[in-house]
Amino acid sequence: MSRIFPVAAVLFAGSTLIAFTSPGDAAERAxxxxxxxxIExxxxxxxxxxxxxxCFWGVEGVFSHVKGVISATSGYAGGEAATxxxxxxxxxxxxxxxxxxxVFDPTEVNYADLLRIYFxxxxxxxxxxxxxxxxxxxxRSALFPASPAQEKVARAYIAQLSTAHIYTRPIVTRVESNRRFFAAEAHHQDFMARNPTYPYIVLNDRPKVAALKRLFPARWKA
Structure with a gap:
């Protein structure tokens, strides 16, 4: 179901969001x-x-505010071009x-730094x-490494987090190698920046960006 609804429909979905993001779900908790x-x-x-x-709106929104990130593009990975x-x-x-x-400058922010922000x-x-x-x-929560070196770092970091028991439940994030990326439709690009007051964005994605600024002030860019 598309998230591009009339505002009234989104507000109705918003009541559902509150139920889905209750403390028992532990969703979107920084x-x-x-x-x-x-480090790669x-x-x-x-x-x-x-x-x-x-939702790629929020993922793109967070990474676009990371210092050293050149661009963040919403799209699809894991399947075939036809779909x-x-x-x-x-x-x-x-x-x-x-x-x-x-796309990032590894002299400013490396892949391991991006993984830390992601998790x-x-x-x-x-x-x-x-x-x-x-x-x-x-x-799903998944990583699509662009090189064997990235895959090695990703798997090592997941193992590190699992051993440290950072989370109260097991990590289920997948590492999926050799998967192509396909850019999404134009209206999905920069959606959060163009629609900062959209109810879905306000409830689900702006808190992530605020958490980035709070937890990683040295990595933040406006």
Missing amino acids: ILAPAAAM PVVGHLETATFAGG ADYESVSKGTTGHAESVRV SVVTDPTLLNRQGPDRGTQY
């Missing part, structure tokens, strides 16, 4: 994760990484997850195939 013990070596001026952690569109992905049967491709602010890694009010495999 936790300051420790710095990664393993810098091999170039720009790198790319893809993250999935619920890389919002209507198909929304059915939850394509293998795709709503994802965000992040602290972007996603609740203990929720299986859901985030906040959204349900389905298309909203």
